[in-house]
Amino acid sequence: MSTVSESIPTPDQAQAGDTAAGVYDPNDPQGPPPQRRAMIAAAIFIGYFVVILLVAKFAPGTVGVIARGMLRESLSAQTAAVAIAIIGLNVHFGYTGLLNMGQSGFMLLGAYGFSISIWKGLPMPVGILVGFLAAFVFALILGVPTLKLRGDYLAIVTISAAEILRYVGRLAKLENFTGAAQGIPGSQYRDPFVNLSFFGDGTFDAGGWLPNLQSTGVNGWWVRFVAWLLVALCCVIVFLLARSPWGRLLRGIREDEDAIRSLGKNVFAIKMQALVIGGLFGALGGMVYILPSSMQPDAMGRNLTFFCWTALLLGGAATVFGPVIGAILFFALRVFIQGTAGAIVPDSIMNLSQTAQFAWICVGITLMLLVIFRPQGILGDKRELRFNV
């Protein structure tokens, strides 16, 4: 109870920095809180990587091993892929308030569209388009019946639709089309992407500062470079959209649809646009996700959706960089907990596979603590989440 009253700014706090209080001045410049938030994000990024790099390079023994594991996980292309999917989920939930519980379904469609097309001999750009198109159609099919109803319906429909998709993909009858439960080996669709690399052969480790990986390879620097470049691109797109009047509309819809309707806006159309845009990000995430590995339907099930939600809440919903920070910290934290537990707790009490499970339990507890004590995540604005009426 007391935390709520403490968190509401008193009038003096709220007006601090408001120089022109009460007087209308057409030339009054407005303070830029989004820029401050970007600075905080940058500080967290740089701080985290400086610490991890130093510890990974210089710390001896287990500490160094754990730090190197965290660094590897933080830079991995699959972390970037999940970050892209979370950026899409952020458009859904963070900005528009849509409860999409099936983001992994969008990833699955993007991944299937991409990998099947190339496997069947189509060029890569076509594969990318097919992946996006599948997610687009999926968004329409989910949105038309549910977006006019209350929010919970979308949650129910998305979670079941994503599971249905996965089970259809696993059907043995479809073995020649989707590869059934085994999926599609990476070698069937990866080559056109790997061949684009201008990183050359050999390995690279930046003088021992970074993990020693192939420059191109299957899961080397090339796929990491492209994946994180795409993350940056997605952040720019979301930044541009969120600051626009369209982004303002999304936030308005998140707050109160009826109020927005009463102002003459077509709420259904805007929610549909948000669902499609976020779904396309999900599809892109799915395509990146399978590049360094293989196309396995079970890798994109309910679990992945819940990871996305945890990472989004960790980083901060309705912020541009929250999904990225959330994704990196989420995966690094898991490695950290697993490594630490493995080093401290003797094998007789907790063996290797048990520490892995223990790490997931800790992640679940983190999510609970987060929602209770810091619902705005690392980057979010408390005031955007606190005034609940």
Next chain:
Amino acid sequence: MSEATIGTPSKLADPEARRALMSGVSPEAGSSKPDPILEVDHIIRNFGGMTAVHVDHLEVQRGIITALIGPNGAGKTTFFNLITGFDRPSSAKTGAHWSFEGKKLDKTSASSVALAGMVRTFQLTKSLNRMTVMDNMMLGARGQRGENLLTAMFKGTWGAQEKEVEKKAYELLDRFKLYAKKDDYAGSLSGGQRKLLEMARALMSDPTMIMLDEPMAGVNPALTQSLLSHIQTLRDEGMTVLFVEHDMHVVRHISDWVVVMAEGRIVAEGPADTVMSNPAVIDAYLGAHHDTDLGDDSLLSDEALEEMAQEVAAEEAEREAEEKS
């Protein structure tokens, strides 16, 4: 200054002109008006077995303040919801018609009603609490190019328009004494300030007619005064105002015409000073208390209401006693 918000005074800014205009209108429920902006026919809304609204005919005159009054539960809010597209009449397929400025609204969505120029506020204020006051205001403006997904990413296409909208928002906020709060979250405003914000936001869309559902509820007396004068200013600038109030004495000062609802029906219409003495209205409000003057402010004091409640209870006890004997 944008012409729609702070414009030239309309002909009807003169009280004499308004009185002359409405003097020809017969003071009875459903009477026709010289220049109706809104016409409603045969709107019925049932909730289960209960009829919340049953309006056979109503016309709202353009350019004046019409008050829609009636006791709690009379169906005023439901009626608002019906004509603004937030609810559907039960009589939708059996002859419910309503039109705004001659344009049929029978099957129109809430957003299209607003686009037609009829903008409403809500009894339970719908300020967007986790957005700033300024963002609330900006959402009100119509036809923003930046709200189109295809152009939203390119500020060049909407930046100039955004500046104009901002300027208009500043002017309205200034007028409603909310300018100092422009960067605060709407959730940190007082209840009365949120009512003002909601009204200012509705005005951002340059409506032809504004419909206010209990704009005075929960607003402190000082703010009530300024709210009333804002509403009068809007009328003087040519806007049509329809506002709901269940409390008659607030209505008396500012309304040019009063429509009285009770148990879902329009029971009376007329100028504010005479409609209060209409027996139908007295019945609606007080049942048997014919001898009380409804225009009297003292009627609304707490003691007076308590006294009345006691009288009613006493009467009922008497009746019960009679029935038993």
